[in-house]
Amino acid sequence: MIKIDTMDQPRATVITVAGPLTALGYELARDQLHALPTGQLERVLLEVESIAIAEPKAVWEDLKLAPLVRHMKQVAVVTDLEWYGRLSRAFGAVWPGLEIAHFEPFDRESAVDWLATFDD
16 A cells, blocks of 8 residues: 655655555556645655555556656654665665655654754
């Protein structure tokens, strides 16, 4: 399941991920993300509860979301999946203009505060 929501303070998109992830789930999420107003993807609160790919086509649909990253400036990753936090930080290190920080679920408020420190 991928759930897309928004928050006002700070202005950010909230993406919640919990497995199993399906191709249809990715397609629906992609449509919702593309429908967001300009600038809404600059800050993202990514909450990863669990990840399980339910079908091979889901991997392809996941890759099709990659172009949306160019709209992102700050991503706060909230998860207790250590490997996902490490992978996210590595991704941020090689993507120009993207800053990624990892937070544990108990520290979600700090993730929101971190996103709020950036100017619009």
